[in-house]
Amino acid sequence: MMGLSKENLKGLILALVSSGFIGASFIIKKQGLRRAAAASGVRAGFGGYYYLLEPLWWVGMITMIAGEVANFVAYAFAPAVLVTPLGALSIIVSAVLADIILKEKLHHLGILGCVMCIAGSIIIVIHAPKEQPIKSVQEIWDMATQPAFLAYGGSVIVLVFILVFHFAPKCGHTNVLVYTGICSLMGSLSVMSVKALGTSLKLTFEGKNQLIYPETWFFMLVVAICVIMQMNYLNKALDTFNTAIVSPIYYVMFTTLTILASVIMFKDWDGQSGGTIVSEICGFIVVLSGTVMLHATKDFERCPSFRGTGPSSPTLSTRLYSGNADFLVKQDEESGSPDSNFCSRRQESY
Amino acid sequence: MMGLSKENLKGLILALVSSGFIGASFIIKKQGLRRAAAASGVRAGFGGYYYLLEPLWWVGMITMIAGEVANFVAYAFAPAVLVTPLGALSIIVSAVLADIILKEKLHHLGILGCVMCIAGSIIIVIHAPKEQPIKSVQEIWDMATQPAFLAYGGSVIVLVFILVFHFAPKCGHTNVLVYTGICSLMGSLSVMSVKALGTSLKLTFEGKNQLIYPETWFFMLVVAICVIMQMNYLNKALDTFNTAIVSPIYYVMFTTLTILASVIMFKDWDGQSGGTIVSEICGFIVVLSGTVMLHATKDFERCPSFRGTGPSSPTLSTRLYSGNADFLVKQDEESGSPDSNFCSRRQESY
Numbered sequence: 216m217m218g219l220s221k222e223n224l225k226g227l228i229l230a231l232v233s234s235g236f237i238g239a240s241f242i243i244k245k246q247g248l249r250r251a252a253a254a255s256g257v258r259a260g261f262g263g264y265y266y267l268l269e270p271l272w273w274v275g276m277i278t279m280i281a282g283e284v285a286n287f288v289a290y291a292f293a294p295a296v297l298v299t300p301l302g303a304l305s306i307i308v309s310a311v312l313a314d315i316i317l318k319e320k321l322h323h324l325g326i327l328g329c330v331m332c333i334a335g336s337i338i339i340v341i342h343a344p345k346e347q348p349i350k351s352v353q354e355i356w357d358m359a360t361q362p363a364f365l366a367y368g369g370s371v372i373v374l375v376f377i378l379v380f381h382f383a384p385k386c387g388h389t390n391v392l393v394y395t396g397i398c399s400l401m402g403s404l405s406v407m408s409v410k411a412l413g414t415s416l417k418l419t420f421e422g423k424n425q426l427i428y429p430e431t432w433f434f435m436l437v438v439a440i441c442v443i444m445q446m447n448y449l450n451k452a453l454d455t456f457n458t459a460i461v462s463p464i465y466y467v468m469f470t471t472l473t474i475l476a477s478v479i480m481f482k483d484w485d486g487q488s489g490g491t492i493v494s495e496i497c498g499f500i501v502v503l504s505g506t507v508m509l510h511a512t513k514d515f516e517r518c519p520s521f522r523g524t525g526p527s528s529p530t531l532s533t534r535l536y537s538g539n540a541d542f543l544v545k546q547d548e549e550s551g552s553p554d555s556n557f558c559s560r561r562q563e564s565y
Numbered sequence: 566m567m568g569l570s571k572e573n574l575k576g577l578i579l580a581l582v583s584s585g586f587i588g589a590s591f592i593i594k595k596q597g598l599r600r601a602a603a604a605s606g607v608r609a610g611f612g613g614y615y616y617l618l619e620p621l622w623w624v625g626m627i628t629m630i631a632g633e634v635a636n637f638v639a640y641a642f643a644p645a646v647l648v649t650p651l652g653a654l655s656i657i658v659s660a661v662l663a664d665i666i667l668k669e670k671l672h673h674l675g676i677l678g679c680v681m682c683i684a685g686s687i688i689i690v691i692h693a694p695k696e697q698p699i700k701s702v703q704e705i706w707d708m709a710t711q712p713a714f715l716a717y718g719g720s721v722i723v724l725v726f727i728l729v730f731h732f733a734p735k736c737g738h739t740n741v742l743v744y745t746g747i748c749s750l751m752g753s754l755s756v757m758s759v760k761a762l763g764t765s766l767k768l769t770f771e772g773k774n775q776l777i778y779p780e781t782w783f784f785m786l787v788v789a790i791c792v793i794m795q796m797n798y799l800n801k802a803l804d805t806f807n808t809a810i811v812s813p814i815y816y817v818m819f820t821t822l823t824i825l826a827s828v829i830m831f832k833d834w835d836g837q838s839g840g841t842i843v844s845e846i847c848g849f850i851v852v853l854s855g856t857v858m859l860h861a862t863k864d865f866e867r868c869p870s871f872r873g874t875g876p877s878s879p880t881l882s883t884r885l886y887s888g889n890a891d892f893l894v895k896q897d898e899e900s901g902s903p904d905s906n907f908c909s910r911r912q913e914s915y
Binding site: 341 | 688691
């Protein structure tokens with residue numbers, strides 16, 4: 216249990232690299248946006264697209280894609296129980312770089328949030344389960360078609376249908392849990408299929424061609440469907456509600472459901488002692504708390520509007536599996552008019 | 566490592582009972598103070614002593630003493646690495662009861678702080694070292710006189726001397742770290758000697774009389790000196806600075822130094838794996854963060870002055886080994902005029 220396996224170590228390093236890249240990408244893009252705004256005099260939030268001519272913005276975009284790829288590959292090596300919560304570390308990278316480079320001062324409690332994310336991540340890494348080596352895509356197929364996971368997948372699909380056709384038209388625009396719920400439920404299936412696809416491709420690159428099996432193509436189809444659904448509803452959620460509200464709720468629900476799905480499908484907890492599982496859950500709770508705290512305390516300093524308009528949309532659409540670090544980069548240059556009334560109302564509620 | 570030993574379990578239960586009693590005692594005493602104020606029309610903070618005639622206040626006082634005794638006995642059974650951080654749980658009991666009974670609403674982030682204290686405590690309990698069974702006071706004496714611990718004790722005494730005679734007259738009234746530093750340094754020696762004394766008394770009650778050995782009496786003397794020093798400087802700190810500033814700093818320094826002292830003297834970490842030790846440290850950091858957060862967010866709602874005047878002094882003098890839960894009970898009924906200027910200055914600094 217203690218001491219990482221070689222595969223887990225690879226997954227861990229990839230997850231850390233991914234978080235570093237994704238966290239940094241927001242800062243680079245933000246710098247690019249600032250430069251573009253300074254050069255053109257038109258801010259992106261007001262309809263300017265000059266940032267597309269700014270090389271720095273593209274460097275940020277490439278950094279982000281590199282981070283996403285690293286994240287994708289990490290799932291091929293280490294269990295989702297390990298990789299998914301580590302996405303929160305991108306938030307820390309983003310917060311620290313924003314503090315250093317963009318001079319956006321981190322709140323005292325935000326620093327505490329960072330410390331907690333790190334402490335929780337260390338606990339998760341120490342207690343992460345060793346993954347059973349997978350030899351073919353059929354093995355994953357067997358896991359995906361075991362009764363317990365079929366029950367999980369079936370419940371997810373039923374719930375998503377109810378949310379999409381019953382609740383979304385009725386209260387999708389008033390209750391933040393509807394769109395984020397759809398994203399999170401689909402997200403847990405996305406990660407499972409991404410993991411299946413990643414493992415298949417890993418095996419293929421190792422010389423055991425898995426592309427000859429229809430299962431590989433099926434998983435590819437599932438990835439596409441889930442990611443499009445998730446993207447679509449995440450954008451809806453961000454268009455309707457404040458990012459500072461959507462992000463922590465989405466992060467908590469998505470990560471929890473993904474771990475649940477992984478534990479059911481890959482039996483991550485089989486053969487682990489009770490103490491180890493409880494430690495993992497505690498570590499996970501600590502990371503979640505740290506994330507929520509970083510989100511919450513960001514408001515204590517300044518309170519711009521975060522509606523997901525302008526160039527932040529393509530950003531978010533590509534980032535579905537990792538922590539939502541982008542909220543930390545204060546998007547005043549990107550957003551339109553700050554809805555200060557809404558802000559003060561929210562601050563009072565604490 | 567996983568799975569508690571019988572002795573640890575006893576110590577754990579005693580520590581939990583202690584935290585429950587201590588946490589509850591503040592609420593009961595506060596209720597007593599309210600009743601006394603309502604009956605007499607004079608508030609304690611304004612020089613009234615009617616609360617001494619109020620049975621409820623005495624119930625609170627007895628609950629607190631019972632909690633302190635349970636805490637003292639817990640040290641005889643379980644390592645300080647386990648017992649000391651669990652003191653933070655009294656803060657949660659106090660905060661939750663204040664919310665329910667006194668209707669003093671807990672801040673959203675305060676709830677998160679509670680969750681973190683619990684998660685961190687669970688991690689600490691799971692990874693707590695098994696204590697070597699101690700058969701006589703001489704054994705403890707040997708531990709206390711090993712070179713490493715003598716070096717620790719010597720450094721503590723030298724540091725305390727420097728703080729008391731050099732820094733206290735110069736900047737004791739301007740720098741919060743001077744008085745709290747003295748308390749925390751002495752506190753770590755207090756706990757070690759309390760543990761030695763508790764173990765001796767436990768052995769005596771088990772029929773192995775330890776009172777015939779001079780070592781037992783020596784430890785008793787050390788307890789007395791350390792506790793008086795600690796009490797004296799804690800009251801000085803609270804008289805000079807705001808409780809909301811003193812408490813978290815004191816809690817963090819005191820708990821850290823106590824764990825350090827225990828690890829040196831009782832070799833708690835010998836025979837534990839690296840992963841277990843790191844998990845313990847992370848759990849400890851999480852509890853500390855939760856405590857700091859509870860302290861910090863208390864300010865977000867209301868901001869009375871917390872100068873340690875009136876009936877809070879005897880309270881604090883008896884509570885040196887556990888978490889400082891009393892800060893959570895808003896002492897408006899006990900304190901004099903709220904120094905709102907000071908408050909707003911502090912809130913700005915966040």
